[in-house]
Amino acid sequence: MTITPVKELVLRAKEEIETLSRDEVWRLAQAGEALVVDIRDPRELEREGKFPGALKAPRGMLEFWFDPASPYHKEAFATDKKIILFCAGAWRSSLATKALQDMGATNVAEMDGGFKLWKEEGRPVEA
Template sequence: MTLTTKSAKDLVAEANREVDTLSAEEALARLGQPDTMLVDVREGEELAKAGRIAGAVHVPRGFLEFQADPESPTHKAELGDGRRLVLYCGSGNRSALAAKTLKDMGLRSVAHVAGGFSALEKAGASVERV
């Protein structure tokens, strides 16, 4: 029996076909609106090094499923309160995968930012050091 293998590139491309992708400018226009939550899915070391977009909630990619699941003891209420979740990572790949995962979990109002933190910073996002 031959196993079909997908590369990380294949998985990211598939995720990008299935989830909404916002430009950094589109994401920044939504920032601060009461119906939108910006979610940083980078690792803690990345936040410590570069900071995060002001107002974003941090949910490391490795904990996303658990913090999005209302039945989990580590659930973050911000992820299930009905707001549109706009995810970003360093460059846009992990956030695409994370957005697809949330969509697969039943959250429908999910998007991610093309180009990630770098694009948001270049577009003039306010960065807070943590």
């Protein structure tokens, strides 16, 4: 059996999605123009801290929360704001952003570098 390595899937997704700088994500978030969505695992949130004001949406539920026809839909996703996803290192967020695009999202992007670089740069983090 031959599989496509996840790194290849991520690279393909990045060719088709919008990636925003951490500065741009912060600017949009502070201006109230973005819904910033943290798709990391709850254990990562506890261990590493949180992006201020980000919606926590576990990766496994993202498509269900996004879909208005899903019994699990979350109203926060029914927005005209830009939806910006991030994870720890911008791999899961690439795949997740591509998945939402495949579902019809047109105003969705990922944050470059993920939360790891966000935190390493000394940016705001909630405990």
